[in-house]
Amino acid sequence: MTLIDLSHVITAGMTTYPGLPGPEITPHLTREASREVYAPGVEFAIDRITMVGNTGTYLDSPFHRYEGGTDLAGLPLTSVADLPTLVVRCSARAVDAVVLAAALADAPDPRGHAVLLHTGGDRHWGTPAYVDDAPYLSEDGATYLAEAGVALVGIDSVNIDQVTPEGYRPAHSILLAAEIPVLEHLTNLAAVPDTGGRLHAAPPPVRDFGTFPVRAYVVV
Known part of the structure:
Protein backbone atom coordinates (compact mmCIF):
# COMPACT_ATOMS: atom_id res chain seq x y z
CA MET A 1 0.00 0.00 0.00
CA MET A 51 -8.56 31.43 8.92
CA VAL A 52 -11.14 31.49 6.19
CA GLY A 53 -12.45 28.13 5.04
CA ASN A 54 -10.76 28.63 1.66
CA THR A 55 -7.25 27.97 2.96
CA GLY A 56 -4.70 25.52 1.61
CA THR A 57 -6.15 22.43 -0.04
CA TYR A 58 -9.87 22.59 0.75
CA LEU A 59 -13.21 21.05 -0.08
CA ASP A 60 -16.31 22.94 -1.25
CA SER A 61 -19.71 21.64 -0.18
CA PRO A 62 -22.97 22.71 -1.90
CA PHE A 63 -23.57 25.19 0.97
CA HIS A 64 -20.59 27.18 -0.33
CA ARG A 65 -22.59 28.10 -3.43
CA TYR A 66 -26.23 27.63 -2.46
CA GLU A 67 -28.21 28.80 0.54
CA GLY A 68 -29.85 25.70 1.91
CA GLY A 69 -27.33 23.44 0.18
CA THR A 70 -25.67 20.56 2.00
CA ASP A 71 -23.11 21.91 4.46
CA LEU A 72 -19.92 20.27 5.69
CA ALA A 73 -21.76 18.53 8.51
CA GLY A 74 -24.33 17.15 6.07
CA LEU A 75 -21.88 15.62 3.61
CA PRO A 76 -21.98 11.83 3.82
CA LEU A 77 -18.57 10.23 4.22
CA THR A 78 -19.33 8.22 1.11
CA SER A 79 -19.02 11.43 -0.92
CA VAL A 80 -15.55 12.39 0.34
CA ALA A 81 -13.78 9.21 1.51
CA ASP A 82 -12.59 5.93 -0.04
CA LEU A 83 -13.58 7.06 -3.55
CA PRO A 84 -12.09 5.29 -6.58
CA THR A 85 -10.00 7.79 -8.55
CA LEU A 86 -9.67 8.70 -12.20
CA VAL A 87 -6.86 11.15 -12.99
CA VAL A 88 -7.26 13.25 -16.14
CA ARG A 89 -3.95 14.59 -17.51
CA CYS A 90 -4.71 18.00 -19.01
CA SER A 91 -2.41 19.96 -21.32
CA ALA A 92 -5.11 22.42 -22.41
CA ARG A 93 -5.83 25.43 -20.20
CA ALA A 94 -9.57 24.84 -20.46
CA VAL A 95 -10.54 21.32 -19.47
CA ASP A 96 -13.67 20.88 -21.57
CA ALA A 97 -15.99 18.04 -22.50
CA VAL A 98 -13.88 17.07 -25.52
CA VAL A 99 -10.75 16.78 -23.38
CA LEU A 100 -12.59 14.77 -20.75
CA ALA A 101 -14.24 12.43 -23.25
CA ALA A 102 -10.87 11.67 -24.84
CA ALA A 103 -9.11 11.23 -21.52
CA LEU A 104 -11.78 8.95 -20.07
CA ALA A 105 -12.45 6.93 -23.23
CA ASP A 106 -10.36 3.97 -22.07
CA ALA A 107 -11.03 4.46 -18.35
CA PRO A 108 -13.66 2.72 -16.23
CA ASP A 109 -17.14 4.20 -16.06
CA PRO A 110 -16.56 7.49 -14.14
CA ARG A 111 -19.83 7.17 -12.21
CA GLY A 112 -19.10 7.20 -8.50
CA HIS A 113 -15.44 8.14 -9.02
CA ALA A 114 -13.39 11.10 -7.86
CA VAL A 115 -12.16 12.74 -11.06
CA LEU A 116 -8.89 14.57 -10.41
CA LEU A 117 -7.76 17.11 -13.01
CA HIS A 118 -3.98 17.11 -13.26
CA THR A 119 -3.10 20.41 -14.95
CA GLY A 120 0.31 21.06 -13.41
CA GLY A 121 -0.92 24.38 -12.08
CA ASP A 122 0.39 23.52 -8.62
CA ARG A 123 3.97 24.06 -9.76
CA HIS A 124 3.27 27.80 -9.48
CA TRP A 125 1.86 27.57 -5.93
CA GLY A 126 2.83 30.59 -3.84
CA THR A 127 3.77 32.76 -6.83
CA PRO A 128 1.81 35.30 -8.96
CA ALA A 129 1.87 32.80 -11.83
CA TYR A 130 -0.44 30.53 -9.84
CA VAL A 131 -3.32 32.88 -10.69
CA ASP A 132 -2.31 34.16 -14.12
CA ASP A 133 -4.03 32.20 -16.91
CA ALA A 134 -4.69 29.36 -14.48
CA PRO A 135 -6.17 26.08 -15.79
CA TYR A 136 -9.87 25.52 -15.11
CA LEU A 137 -12.86 23.30 -15.84
CA SER A 138 -15.14 24.72 -18.53
CA GLU A 139 -18.92 24.90 -18.26
CA ASP A 140 -19.46 22.07 -20.73
CA GLY A 141 -16.78 20.05 -18.94
CA ALA A 142 -18.61 20.47 -15.63
CA THR A 143 -21.87 19.45 -17.31
CA TYR A 144 -20.17 16.38 -18.78
CA LEU A 145 -18.95 15.24 -15.36
CA ALA A 146 -22.24 15.98 -13.62
CA GLU A 147 -24.18 13.99 -16.21
CA ALA A 148 -21.65 11.16 -15.88
CA GLY A 149 -22.54 10.89 -12.19
CA VAL A 150 -19.06 11.40 -10.74
CA ALA A 151 -18.77 11.57 -6.95
CA LEU A 152 -16.24 14.41 -6.62
CA VAL A 153 -14.10 16.64 -8.83
CA GLY A 154 -10.68 17.97 -7.85
CA ILE A 155 -8.10 20.22 -9.52
CA ASP A 156 -4.50 21.29 -8.82
CA SER A 157 -5.23 24.90 -9.70
CA VAL A 158 -6.27 28.16 -8.03
CA ASN A 159 -9.94 27.68 -8.91
CA ILE A 160 -11.99 25.03 -10.65
CA ASP A 161 -13.62 27.91 -12.55
CA GLN A 162 -12.04 30.43 -14.86
CA VAL A 163 -11.49 33.54 -12.77
CA THR A 164 -13.13 36.45 -14.60
CA PRO A 165 -13.96 40.01 -13.50
CA GLU A 166 -17.64 39.29 -14.17
CA GLY A 167 -17.65 36.65 -11.45
CA TYR A 168 -19.30 33.81 -13.36
CA ARG A 169 -18.61 30.44 -11.78
CA PRO A 170 -20.36 27.81 -13.92
CA ALA A 171 -18.28 24.82 -12.79
CA HIS A 172 -19.02 25.49 -9.12
CA SER A 173 -22.66 26.13 -9.91
CA ILE A 174 -23.16 22.96 -11.93
CA LEU A 175 -21.20 20.54 -9.77
CA LEU A 176 -22.44 21.77 -6.39
CA ALA A 177 -26.04 21.86 -7.63
CA ALA A 178 -25.58 18.17 -8.45
CA GLU A 179 -24.27 17.50 -4.89
CA ILE A 180 -20.75 16.86 -6.23
CA PRO A 181 -18.11 18.24 -3.83
CA VAL A 182 -15.25 20.23 -5.31
CA LEU A 183 -11.65 19.82 -4.15
CA GLU A 184 -9.33 22.73 -5.02
CA HIS A 185 -5.60 23.48 -4.70
CA LEU A 186 -4.45 19.89 -4.96
CA THR A 187 -0.80 19.06 -5.48
CA ASN A 188 1.34 16.04 -6.38
CA LEU A 189 -1.18 14.54 -8.81
CA ALA A 190 1.73 13.45 -11.01
CA ALA A 191 2.40 10.74 -8.41
CA VAL A 192 -1.14 9.33 -8.62
CA PRO A 193 -1.81 6.59 -11.20
CA ASP A 194 -4.52 7.22 -13.79
CA THR A 195 -6.74 4.60 -12.16
CA GLY A 196 -6.70 2.26 -9.18
CA GLY A 197 -6.37 4.73 -6.30
CA ARG A 198 -8.79 5.56 -3.49
CA LEU A 199 -9.21 9.21 -2.48
CA HIS A 200 -9.80 10.42 1.07
CA ALA A 201 -10.59 14.13 1.57
CA ALA A 202 -13.00 14.39 4.51
CA PRO A 203 -13.45 17.81 6.16
CA PRO A 204 -14.56 18.27 9.77
CA PRO A 205 -18.38 18.22 10.09
CA VAL A 206 -18.97 21.93 10.72
CA ARG A 207 -22.63 23.01 10.69
CA ASP A 208 -23.62 25.95 8.45
CA PHE A 209 -20.16 26.07 6.86
CA GLY A 210 -19.34 25.59 3.21
CA THR A 211 -15.58 25.08 2.82
CA PHE A 212 -12.73 23.76 4.94
CA PRO A 213 -9.14 22.54 4.51
CA VAL A 214 -8.63 18.80 4.21
CA ARG A 215 -5.67 16.44 4.31
CA ALA A 216 -6.35 14.96 0.88
CA TYR A 217 -4.53 11.76 0.02
CA VAL A 218 -4.80 8.76 -2.27
CA VAL A 219 -4.28 5.16 -1.23
CA VAL A 220 -2.81 2.93 -3.93
Whole structure:
Protein backbone atom coordinates (compact mmCIF):
# COMPACT_ATOMS: atom_id res chain seq x y z
CA MET A 1 0.00 0.00 0.00
CA THR A 2 1.21 3.50 -0.90
CA LEU A 3 -0.14 6.76 0.53
CA ILE A 4 0.16 9.83 -1.74
CA ASP A 5 -0.32 13.21 -0.08
CA LEU A 6 -2.16 15.75 -2.25
CA SER A 7 -2.28 18.67 0.20
CA HIS A 8 -0.38 21.93 0.51
CA VAL A 9 1.05 22.71 3.94
CA ILE A 10 -0.76 25.50 5.83
CA THR A 11 1.53 28.15 7.32
CA ALA A 12 0.85 31.45 9.06
CA GLY A 13 0.18 34.31 6.64
CA MET A 14 0.23 32.15 3.50
CA THR A 15 -1.76 33.17 0.42
CA THR A 16 -4.13 30.57 -0.97
CA TYR A 17 -6.34 32.81 -3.08
CA PRO A 18 -5.34 36.45 -3.71
CA GLY A 19 -7.51 38.84 -1.73
CA LEU A 20 -8.37 36.37 1.01
CA PRO A 21 -6.57 36.73 4.35
CA GLY A 22 -3.89 34.24 5.30
CA PRO A 23 -4.22 32.15 8.44
CA GLU A 24 -3.19 33.61 11.79
CA ILE A 25 -1.58 31.05 14.11
CA THR A 26 -1.06 32.17 17.71
CA PRO A 27 -0.58 30.46 21.07
CA HIS A 28 -3.53 30.06 23.40
CA LEU A 29 -1.47 28.31 26.06
CA THR A 30 2.31 28.27 25.69
CA ARG A 31 4.45 25.41 26.95
CA GLU A 32 6.05 27.76 29.42
CA ALA A 33 2.71 28.92 30.84
CA SER A 34 1.40 25.35 31.00
CA ARG A 35 4.12 24.40 33.48
CA GLU A 36 2.20 26.33 36.10
CA VAL A 37 -0.92 24.22 35.46
CA TYR A 38 0.47 20.66 35.25
CA ALA A 39 2.71 18.47 37.33
CA PRO A 40 6.48 18.97 37.25
CA GLY A 41 7.94 17.87 33.93
CA VAL A 42 4.53 17.96 32.18
CA GLU A 43 3.83 20.66 29.60
CA PHE A 44 1.44 21.20 26.68
CA ALA A 45 0.94 23.67 23.85
CA ILE A 46 -2.58 24.72 22.87
CA ASP A 47 -2.65 26.93 19.81
CA ARG A 48 -5.28 29.00 18.04
CA ILE A 49 -5.75 29.33 14.28
CA THR A 50 -7.94 31.95 12.63
CA MET A 51 -8.56 31.43 8.92
CA VAL A 52 -11.14 31.49 6.19
CA GLY A 53 -12.45 28.13 5.04
CA ASN A 54 -10.76 28.63 1.66
CA THR A 55 -7.25 27.97 2.96
CA GLY A 56 -4.70 25.52 1.61
CA THR A 57 -6.15 22.43 -0.04
CA TYR A 58 -9.87 22.59 0.75
CA LEU A 59 -13.21 21.05 -0.08
CA ASP A 60 -16.31 22.94 -1.25
CA SER A 61 -19.71 21.64 -0.18
CA PRO A 62 -22.97 22.71 -1.90
CA PHE A 63 -23.57 25.19 0.97
CA HIS A 64 -20.59 27.18 -0.33
CA ARG A 65 -22.59 28.10 -3.43
CA TYR A 66 -26.23 27.63 -2.46
CA GLU A 67 -28.21 28.80 0.54
CA GLY A 68 -29.85 25.70 1.91
CA GLY A 69 -27.33 23.44 0.18
CA THR A 70 -25.67 20.56 2.00
CA ASP A 71 -23.11 21.91 4.46
CA LEU A 72 -19.92 20.27 5.69
CA ALA A 73 -21.76 18.53 8.51
CA GLY A 74 -24.33 17.15 6.07
CA LEU A 75 -21.88 15.62 3.61
CA PRO A 76 -21.98 11.83 3.82
CA LEU A 77 -18.57 10.23 4.22
CA THR A 78 -19.33 8.22 1.11
CA SER A 79 -19.02 11.43 -0.92
CA VAL A 80 -15.55 12.39 0.34
CA ALA A 81 -13.78 9.21 1.51
CA ASP A 82 -12.59 5.93 -0.04
CA LEU A 83 -13.58 7.06 -3.55
CA PRO A 84 -12.09 5.29 -6.58
CA THR A 85 -10.00 7.79 -8.55
CA LEU A 86 -9.67 8.70 -12.20
CA VAL A 87 -6.86 11.15 -12.99
CA VAL A 88 -7.26 13.25 -16.14
CA ARG A 89 -3.95 14.59 -17.51
CA CYS A 90 -4.71 18.00 -19.01
CA SER A 91 -2.41 19.96 -21.32
CA ALA A 92 -5.11 22.42 -22.41
CA ARG A 93 -5.83 25.43 -20.20
CA ALA A 94 -9.57 24.84 -20.46
CA VAL A 95 -10.54 21.32 -19.47
CA ASP A 96 -13.67 20.88 -21.57
CA ALA A 97 -15.99 18.04 -22.50
CA VAL A 98 -13.88 17.07 -25.52
CA VAL A 99 -10.75 16.78 -23.38
CA LEU A 100 -12.59 14.77 -20.75
CA ALA A 101 -14.24 12.43 -23.25
CA ALA A 102 -10.87 11.67 -24.84
CA ALA A 103 -9.11 11.23 -21.52
CA LEU A 104 -11.78 8.95 -20.07
CA ALA A 105 -12.45 6.93 -23.23
CA ASP A 106 -10.36 3.97 -22.07
CA ALA A 107 -11.03 4.46 -18.35
CA PRO A 108 -13.66 2.72 -16.23
CA ASP A 109 -17.14 4.20 -16.06
CA PRO A 110 -16.56 7.49 -14.14
CA ARG A 111 -19.83 7.17 -12.21
CA GLY A 112 -19.10 7.20 -8.50
CA HIS A 113 -15.44 8.14 -9.02
CA ALA A 114 -13.39 11.10 -7.86
CA VAL A 115 -12.16 12.74 -11.06
CA LEU A 116 -8.89 14.57 -10.41
CA LEU A 117 -7.76 17.11 -13.01
CA HIS A 118 -3.98 17.11 -13.26
CA THR A 119 -3.10 20.41 -14.95
CA GLY A 120 0.31 21.06 -13.41
CA GLY A 121 -0.92 24.38 -12.08
CA ASP A 122 0.39 23.52 -8.62
CA ARG A 123 3.97 24.06 -9.76
CA HIS A 124 3.27 27.80 -9.48
CA TRP A 125 1.86 27.57 -5.93
CA GLY A 126 2.83 30.59 -3.84
CA THR A 127 3.77 32.76 -6.83
CA PRO A 128 1.81 35.30 -8.96
CA ALA A 129 1.87 32.80 -11.83
CA TYR A 130 -0.44 30.53 -9.84
CA VAL A 131 -3.32 32.88 -10.69
CA ASP A 132 -2.31 34.16 -14.12
CA ASP A 133 -4.03 32.20 -16.91
CA ALA A 134 -4.69 29.36 -14.48
CA PRO A 135 -6.17 26.08 -15.79
CA TYR A 136 -9.87 25.52 -15.11
CA LEU A 137 -12.86 23.30 -15.84
CA SER A 138 -15.14 24.72 -18.53
CA GLU A 139 -18.92 24.90 -18.26
CA ASP A 140 -19.46 22.07 -20.73
CA GLY A 141 -16.78 20.05 -18.94
CA ALA A 142 -18.61 20.47 -15.63
CA THR A 143 -21.87 19.45 -17.31
CA TYR A 144 -20.17 16.38 -18.78
CA LEU A 145 -18.95 15.24 -15.36
CA ALA A 146 -22.24 15.98 -13.62
CA GLU A 147 -24.18 13.99 -16.21
CA ALA A 148 -21.65 11.16 -15.88
CA GLY A 149 -22.54 10.89 -12.19
CA VAL A 150 -19.06 11.40 -10.74
CA ALA A 151 -18.77 11.57 -6.95
CA LEU A 152 -16.24 14.41 -6.62
CA VAL A 153 -14.10 16.64 -8.83
CA GLY A 154 -10.68 17.97 -7.85
CA ILE A 155 -8.10 20.22 -9.52
CA ASP A 156 -4.50 21.29 -8.82
CA SER A 157 -5.23 24.90 -9.70
CA VAL A 158 -6.27 28.16 -8.03
CA ASN A 159 -9.94 27.68 -8.91
CA ILE A 160 -11.99 25.03 -10.65
CA ASP A 161 -13.62 27.91 -12.55
CA GLN A 162 -12.04 30.43 -14.86
CA VAL A 163 -11.49 33.54 -12.77
CA THR A 164 -13.13 36.45 -14.60
CA PRO A 165 -13.96 40.01 -13.50
CA GLU A 166 -17.64 39.29 -14.17
CA GLY A 167 -17.65 36.65 -11.45
CA TYR A 168 -19.30 33.81 -13.36
CA ARG A 169 -18.61 30.44 -11.78
CA PRO A 170 -20.36 27.81 -13.92
CA ALA A 171 -18.28 24.82 -12.79
CA HIS A 172 -19.02 25.49 -9.12
CA SER A 173 -22.66 26.13 -9.91
CA ILE A 174 -23.16 22.96 -11.93
CA LEU A 175 -21.20 20.54 -9.77
CA LEU A 176 -22.44 21.77 -6.39
CA ALA A 177 -26.04 21.86 -7.63
CA ALA A 178 -25.58 18.17 -8.45
CA GLU A 179 -24.27 17.50 -4.89
CA ILE A 180 -20.75 16.86 -6.23
CA PRO A 181 -18.11 18.24 -3.83
CA VAL A 182 -15.25 20.23 -5.31
CA LEU A 183 -11.65 19.82 -4.15
CA GLU A 184 -9.33 22.73 -5.02
CA HIS A 185 -5.60 23.48 -4.70
CA LEU A 186 -4.45 19.89 -4.96
CA THR A 187 -0.80 19.06 -5.48
CA ASN A 188 1.34 16.04 -6.38
CA LEU A 189 -1.18 14.54 -8.81
CA ALA A 190 1.73 13.45 -11.01
CA ALA A 191 2.40 10.74 -8.41
CA VAL A 192 -1.14 9.33 -8.62
CA PRO A 193 -1.81 6.59 -11.20
CA ASP A 194 -4.52 7.22 -13.79
CA THR A 195 -6.74 4.60 -12.16
CA GLY A 196 -6.70 2.26 -9.18
CA GLY A 197 -6.37 4.73 -6.30
CA ARG A 198 -8.79 5.56 -3.49
CA LEU A 199 -9.21 9.21 -2.48
CA HIS A 200 -9.80 10.42 1.07
CA ALA A 201 -10.59 14.13 1.57
CA ALA A 202 -13.00 14.39 4.51
CA PRO A 203 -13.45 17.81 6.16
CA PRO A 204 -14.56 18.27 9.77
CA PRO A 205 -18.38 18.22 10.09
CA VAL A 206 -18.97 21.93 10.72
CA ARG A 207 -22.63 23.01 10.69
CA ASP A 208 -23.62 25.95 8.45
CA PHE A 209 -20.16 26.07 6.86
CA GLY A 210 -19.34 25.59 3.21
CA THR A 211 -15.58 25.08 2.82
CA PHE A 212 -12.73 23.76 4.94
CA PRO A 213 -9.14 22.54 4.51
CA VAL A 214 -8.63 18.80 4.21
CA ARG A 215 -5.67 16.44 4.31
CA ALA A 216 -6.35 14.96 0.88
CA TYR A 217 -4.53 11.76 0.02
CA VAL A 218 -4.80 8.76 -2.27
CA VAL A 219 -4.28 5.16 -1.23
CA VAL A 220 -2.81 2.93 -3.93
